[in-house]
Amino acid sequence: xxxxxxxxxxxxxxxxxxxxxxxxxxxxxxxxxxxxxxxxxxxxxxxxxxxxxxxxxxxxxxxxxxxxxxxxxxxxxxxxxxxxxxxxxxxxxxxxxxxxxxxxxxxxxxxxxxxxxxxxxxxxxxxxxxxxxxxxxxxxxxxxxxxxxxxxxxxxxxxxxxxxxxxxxxxxxxxxxxxxxxxxxxxxxxxxxxxxxxxxxxxxxxxxxxxxxxxxxxxxxxxxxxxxxxxxxxxxxxxxxxxxxxxxxxxxxxxxxxxxxxxxxxxxxxxxxxxxxxxxxxxxxxxxxxxxxxxxxxxxxxxxxxxxxxxxxxxxxxxxx
Numbered sequence: 001x002x003x004x005x006x007x008x009x010x011x012x013x014x015x016x017x018x019x020x021x022x023x024x025x026x027x028x029x030x031x032x033x034x035x036x037x038x039x040x041x042x043x044x045x046x047x048x049x050x051x052x053x054x055x056x057x058x059x060x061x062x063x064x065x066x067x068x069x070x071x072x073x074x075x076x077x078x079x080x081x082x083x084x085x086x087x088x089x090x091x092x093x094x095x096x097x098x099x100x101x102x103x104x105x106x107x108x109x110x111x112x113x114x115x116x117x118x119x120x121x122x123x124x125x126x127x128x129x130x131x132x133x134x135x136x137x138x139x140x141x142x143x144x145x146x147x148x149x150x151x152x153x154x155x156x157x158x159x160x161x162x163x164x165x166x167x168x169x170x171x172x173x174x175x176x177x178x179x180x181x182x183x184x185x186x187x188x189x190x191x192x193x194x195x196x197x198x199x200x201x202x203x204x205x206x207x208x209x210x211x212x213x214x215x216x217x218x219x220x221x222x223x224x225x226x227x228x229x230x231x232x233x234x235x236x237x238x239x240x241x242x243x244x245x246x247x248x249x250x251x252x253x254x255x256x257x258x259x260x261x262x263x264x265x266x267x268x269x270x271x272x273x274x275x276x277x278x279x280x281x282x283x284x285x286x287x288x289x290x291x292x293x294x295x296x297x298x299x300x301x302x303x304x305x306x307x308x309x310x311x312x313x314x315x316x317x318x319x320x321x
Contacts, residue, residue: 019071027068099153101146187262
């Protein structure tokens, strides 16, 4: 990148070009600038610095006790020099606000300009697409401005759960259902199947020592691969949704694991699954149930179970797993 601003000396152009070769937010200290200029004379630094400041090609930033220099691109400099003094001042405060934006009342207080001047300048800058107004979920009644090419921060937009600063309940509910259904399919693998004689309806879940329950990463991978939404979600967003499902007693954490989940049986019944085996019992399925049904109340005292002891699964194995 080279400076094309008219009237800028070769020495100032060299410094500006060197600074612009770094990222736009790079700050240069006095010693660095003098090294680029290949001088130890502070008066040269002051002369070149003033030349670039006058042409809006650098800005001075106070960092603690040090004065730092930051390059401004030629296109940005041309934009600023085309503004009126009031517009440039307002623009500088909006630029400094970054992705958080700045309230019009704050602009008025900082610039000490009359209300109608602030409104006029904002309208001009907005018409030229230098700035834009945004809505904040924290302050929905405030008119906030930021640079046109920036995206508001999550604190302003509310993150993926908000659309046009409004909580998107339908989107959240749909994602909750998708996550619940996915976890349910990995917790009770047969409950979504039609009743059949070859399905053990008394053992809808996996064995007590099963370790393949889903975690946050597998839920995230499922959502991405399924292309359910084009909104970027992070792991903490998935965890927040799982927390809602846990609070609603639709999910529970797998004992002695980190971020592994399974659905509750009650949530299966509430969703209308599982119970279909009782409501649509065929003779073949009923025969299986009668053969497999077992109650601890019918098998106590001196009753003997006709099975090899090593093949038995005791109730306390579930309780203490």
